[in-house]
Amino acid sequence: MSALPETKALDDAPSFSERLSSALFRQEGVLVLIGIVALVVLAFGSENFLTVDNLLNQTRFLAEIGLIALPMTYIIITGGIDLSVGAIVGVSAIMLGVSWQNWGLPLELAIVVCIITGVIAGLVNGLFIVRVGVPPLIMTLATLALYRGLAEGISESRSVRGYPDWFEELGQGSALGLPTQLWVLIIFAILFAVVLARTTFGRSLYAIGNNELGARFSGIPVGRNKLIIYSLSGLMAGIAAWIFVSRTTTTRSDYGSGWELDVIAAVVLGGTSIFGGTGTIIGTMLGIVLIQLLKNGLALTGVTSDATIVIIGSVLILSILINNYAGAIFGALTRRLRPTQRNP
Amino acid sequence: MAATAQPLVQAQRSRPASRFKLSSLLSQEVILALAIIIIIVVVGSVNARYVSERNLTSIFLGNAYIAVAAIGMSMVIISGNIDVSVGSLIGVLATLSGTLAVNGVPIWLSWVIPVFAGMLVGAVIGFFVAYLKIPSIVVTLGFLSILKGGLISITNGEWIRDLPDSFGLAQERPFGIPMPVYFMIVLTILAALWMRYSATGRAIYAVGGNKEAARLSGISEPRILMTVFILNGFFVGIASILFATQLEIIQTAVPAGVELLIITAAVVGGVSILGGTGTVIGAMLAAILLSAIGSALVFINVSPFWLRAVQGVLILMTVLADLLRRRRNQASLKG
Numbered sequence: 001m002s003a004l005p006e007t008k009a010l011d012d013a014p015s016f017s018e019r020l021s022s023a024l025f026r027q028e029g030v031l032v033l034i035g036i037v038a039l040v041v042l043a044f045g046s047e048n049f050l051t052v053d054n055l056l057n058q059t060r061f062l063a064e065i066g067l068i069a070l071p072m073t074y075i076i077i078t079g080g081i082d083l084s085v086g087a088i089v090g091v092s093a094i095m096l097g098v099s100w101q102n103w104g105l106p107l108e109l110a111i112v113v114c115i116i117t118g119v120i121a122g123l124v125n126g127l128f129i130v131r132v133g134v135p136p137l138i139m140t141l142a143t144l145a146l147y148r149g150l151a152e153g154i155s156e157s158r159s160v161r162g163y164p165d166w167f168e169e170l171g172q173g174s175a176l177g178l179p180t181q182l183w184v185l186i187i188f189a190i191l192f193a194v195v196l197a198r199t200t201f202g203r204s205l206y207a208i209g210n211n212e213l214g215a216r217f218s219g220i221p222v223g224r225n226k227l228i229i230y231s232l233s234g235l236m237a238g239i240a241a242w243i244f245v246s247r248t249t250t251t252r253s254d255y256g257s258g259w260e261l262d263v264i265a266a267v268v269l270g271g272t273s274i275f276g277g278t279g280t281i282i283g284t285m286l287g288i289v290l291i292q293l294l295k296n297g298l299a300l301t302g303v304t305s306d307a308t309i310v311i312i313g314s315v316l317i318l319s320i321l322i323n324n325y326a327g328a329i330f331g332a333l334t335r336r337l338r339p340t341q342r343n344p
Numbered sequence: 345m346a347a348t349a350q351p352l353v354q355a356q357r358s359r360p361a362s363r364f365k366l367s368s369l370l371s372q373e374v375i376l377a378l379a380i381i382i383i384i385v386v387v388g389s390v391n392a393r394y395v396s397e398r399n400l401t402s403i404f405l406g407n408a409y410i411a412v413a414a415i416g417m418s419m420v421i422i423s424g425n426i427d428v429s430v431g432s433l434i435g436v437l438a439t440l441s442g443t444l445a446v447n448g449v450p451i452w453l454s455w456v457i458p459v460f461a462g463m464l465v466g467a468v469i470g471f472f473v474a475y476l477k478i479p480s481i482v483v484t485l486g487f488l489s490i491l492k493g494g495l496i497s498i499t500n501g502e503w504i505r506d507l508p509d510s511f512g513l514a515q516e517r518p519f520g521i522p523m524p525v526y527f528m529i530v531l532t533i534l535a536a537l538w539m540r541y542s543a544t545g546r547a548i549y550a551v552g553g554n555k556e557a558a559r560l561s562g563i564s565e566p567r568i569l570m571t572v573f574i575l576n577g578f579f580v581g582i583a584s585i586l587f588a589t590q591l592e593i594i595q596t597a598v599p600a601g602v603e604l605l606i607i608t609a610a611v612v613g614g615v616s617i618l619g620g621t622g623t624v625i626g627a628m629l630a631a632i633l634l635s636a637i638g639s640a641l642v643f644i645n646v647s648p649f650w651l652r653a654v655q656g657v658l659i660l661m662t663v664l665a666d667l668l669r670r671r672r673n674q675a676s677l678k679g
Contacts, residue, residue, distance in 0.1 A: 081481065134663055137426065137481055138611070142663060145604050146656025153650040261489055264482075274482055309493030317486040320478050 031270065031286040035293065042297030049300050056179060060171070060247060062292040063181035064089075064240040066285065069263045069270075070192040071233040073284045076267050077196075078208040078226060079276025080136035084125060085237045085263055087147035089256025092118045092241035094151040097160030097251030107167055114245075115238040121147055122234015126227040136230075144260075151253040160251040171247025181243045188236070193281035201225060209276030261309075265316040266291050274320055291315070372614035376629035380636055387640040394643045401522065403635045407609075408524030409434075409514075409586040410602070411631035414609035415535045415624045416579030421607075421615045422539075422622050423572045424552040425473060425480035428603050430580050432491035435598035437462050437584035439495060442504035442594035445511045455513060458588075459581030465491075466577020467570065474569035492598045504594040514590040524586045531582065532628045539624060548572055601652065608655050609634060612662045634658075 043050040068085050075082050096114035099105045105113065125143055128134045173180045196202035207215040208222055216222045237256075245251050270287030272279025291312060298308050388395035413430055420427045437458040444454035465487070472483040516523040539545040550558035551568045559565060588594050613630035615622030637658075638651050 128660075132664065132667060134667060138659075138663055141426075141428075141604070141607065142656050142659035144656075145601075145608070145652050145659065148601075149650065149653025149656050153647065153653050156647055156649050258489075261485055264485065268482070274479055304497050306493040306497035309489040310497070311493075313486040313489030313493065316489075317472065317478065317483060320482055321476060324477065 031283065031290060035286065035290050038290065038293050038297065042293065042301065045297060045301035049297050054296070054300075056182075058292050058296045059182040059185075060179045061296075062288050063179070063185040064244050064247075065259060065262050065266065065292075066185045066288045067188060067236045067240045067243070068233070068259065069266045069284050069288055070188055070281060071229055071236050072263050072267050073192070073270070073272055073279055073281055074196065074205055074229040075136070075233060076264075076272050076274060077205045077276060077279045078229065079212070080129070080226070080230075081264070082122075082125065082136065082140045082230065082233045083260045084121070084140040084143040084147055085233060086256035086259035087144045087151070088118050088121045088234055088237035089241045089244065089259060090151040090253055091121060091147045091154075092238040093245050093251050093255045094155045094253055096242065096245055098154055101160050101162075107164065111242055114242050115235065118234040118236075118238020118241065119231055120234065122231040122237070123227070125234070126230030129230060130223040130226050148253075148257075151255075155251075155253045157253050161249065163245070163249050168246055168249055171243050171245070171249075181247070184239070184243065189281060189285055196281055201228075205229070206277060209273075209278075258309075261316070262291060262312065265312055265319075268316060268323070269319040271323065273323060373623070373626045373629060376613065376626060376633055380629065380633050383633070383636045383640055387643055391643040394640065399639060403639050404525055404632060405522050406639070407605075407631040407635035408522075408528040409583040409590075410605050410609055410634070411528045411628045412524075412531055412586060413580050413583035413602075413606045414613065414627040414631055415531060416576030417606045417610040418613065418615045418622055418624045418627045419535075419539070419548055419572045420480070420576050421610050422552045423548050423569060424555075425569070425572070426607070427469070427480065427484045427573075427576060428607070429469070429484040429487035429491060430576075430606055431602035431604075432488050432495070432598045433462060433465055433577070433580050434584040434587055434602060436491050436495045437581055438588035438594055439499060439504065441585055441588045442507060442511075445507055446504055451508060451510050454511065455585050455589075458584055459578060462577040462581030462584065463574050464577065466573040466575070466580070469577075470570040470573030473573065474566035488603070495598065505592075507592060507594070511589055514586045514588075524590070527582060527586060528628060528631075531579070532624050535579075535624045544568065544571060604652075604655065605631075605634065608659050612658050614662075614666075 039050065048054055068089075072082060072085065092114045095117040096110050099113045100107050100110035121143070125136075125139055128139050129136050170180050170184075175183055196205065204215065204220045204222075204225055207218070207220055208225065212222060241255065244255060266287035267279070267284050268274055268287070269290060270279070270283030270285070272283060294311060294315070295305075295308050298311065299305060303311075384395060384400075393399060413434065417427060417430065440461060441454050441458040444457060445451060449457075469480075469483055469487055472478050473480045514522070514524050518526070539548065547558065547563045547568050548571075550561070550563055551565050555565060558568075587599070609631040610622070610627045611630075612633070613622070613624075613626030613628070615627065634655065637654055638648065641648050641651055641654070
């Protein structure tokens with residue numbers, strides 16, 4: 001993750017951003033292309049696939065993963081990772097159900113409890129990572145166990161059902177012809193994209209990912225910004241939990257199990273380097289859409305959901321391989337074009 | 345993955361025979377052994393059935409396969425990597441073993457083939473990590489889903505029954521002691537000696553402690569990483585045989601949360617999360633400790649649903665202790 005900070009620093013600003021943008025355009029262009037090919041192939045596989053109804057319905061499933069993928073993009077850009085997101089969904093959902101049914105809170109308040117649980121869970125990750133210096137991988141692996149354990153312990157693995165009709169609106173209703181949660185995702189995606197591309201905070205994330213020490217020395221509040229993104233991760237996981245409970249009208253402690261895989265696969269597929277320093281929200285959204293298309297298209301052509309997991313796992317590894325190779329080829333090209341540049 | 349930390353400290357830590365390190369590692373193992381004894385004494389005085397021979401056997405037995413797998417995981421973490429796919433691999437190899445046995449393959453082959461299959465998978469993962477330079481967390485996250493999804497879509501989660509009688513390796517009790525305990529102790533001692541005294545074993549610490557220094561002293565990092573992941577596959581293979589043969593049936597599913605249990609055992613056992621230090625003996629003690637805690641929860645009337653939360657807290661506490669110790673080291677180095 002801290003590979004070759006010196007080389008990065010040697011690049012002068014314009015050439016670096018040029019290099020960055022063209023590399024990203026490639027990735028996003030490639031994604032759109034793959035998406036179209038997948039659409040065509042899958043459309044031939046099943047006549048139910050390429051219908052407005054089916055595609056709109058699919059957005060209900062991708063909203064939850066998509067919301068979590070937004071802050072995950074931030075985190076991976078800084079060179080970190082959050083493996084606990086699925087467990088945060090689990091514990092937030094449980095807190096929603098338990099605080100409503102067992103503690104007798106009004107459902108509106110229970111929703112607030114659910115989201116606050118998510119924020120606190122993310123904040124705890126952030127505090128340990130920033131203040132104590134625990135590596136994000138280990139911290140979130142530990143809290144994956146802890147948060148899932150809390151979800152299981154608090155609920156004693158009992159599910160909560162019987163939510164009122166109005167509560168189901170978010171997960172099952174529509175607004176202006178689109179599923180409600182799709183609107184939520186679109187609004188948050190635009191917000192996250194603008195913040196990442198156009199604000200000092202957003203740009204600082206790239207700086208942290210490229211050279212954390214350098215970022216610190218140039219006066220970027222590295223600790224504060226990291227704390228914010230891990231809390232954001234918890235916040236979005238909390239909101240995703242709310243949507244998930246609303247969609248399924250049940251609360252179970254195993255909610256969100258394995259989501260970290262889907263989320264990380266989508267982010268990496270979307271062109272965000274797992275080593276940090278590059279990535280965009282548009283790429284992540286394309287990654288999310290592509291994965292959901294794959295899942296749904298394969299399901300409709302008769303592939304089981306378990307076999308689909310195999311494909312997502314392979315896609316995760318392959319997309320990183322391709323990213324690495326694309327980077328290497330691109331680097332070799334620029335080196336040849338500008339032989340004056342020093343190389344280690 | 346965790347190479348951002350202070351090079352000064354790491355340089356100091358990768359010195360193998362440092363007296364300070366020896367004492368601090370000893371204390372980690374002593375602490376674990378004490379913790380096991382304290383839990384057994386305290387819970388035993390609350391509920392005498394906890395210290396019955398049957399329960400004590402089940403404590404040592406229950407996590408024996410976890411302890412064996414934790415040997416490999418320790419090596420992986422010491423080399424500065426991680427493997428989250430081990431749970432899925434155990435599921436796959438156990439199913440392979442059972443399927444072979446049911447289909448009339450000689451019993452010894454149905455024990456040996458999965459071990460080689462495990463090493464093969466380890467070699468593939470190692471190749472991705474060592475030569476294609478993909479972070480181990482991503483590779484193994486991918487393999488987790490490939491193995492898990494592949495297993496269930498092939499077997500549909502059906503159980504394997506009617507296993508031949510002589511298949512139950514883990515149920516044998518030579519000299520009254522269950523077979524898995526022999527495996528756990530012998531393999532741990534062999535691995536501990538190998539890690540401590542062989543050149544390759546020392547090189548694992550070097551690669552995890554300070555990559556650059558390791559490279560400059562002529563250690564081939566990719567080759568060491570390949571070795572580590574193949575060995576990890578070997579230990580996972582043995583663990584899955586112990587897992588497969590402990591009952592009369594094999595559930596062809598991935599045992600839930602096992603990879604976390606194995607990582608917990610390795611980390612709580614004193615393997616530094618930042619790579620470069622740790623021993624496999626601590627990992628074995630930690631596996632026993634986890635088993636003792638899990639069993640204790642039942643006997644003091646705490647819902648076993650809390651076990652995973654306890655596990656999470658344990659990892660966090662160990663990680664914190666490790667970081668504090670590291671800081672103190674750094675301070676004493678400067679002062």
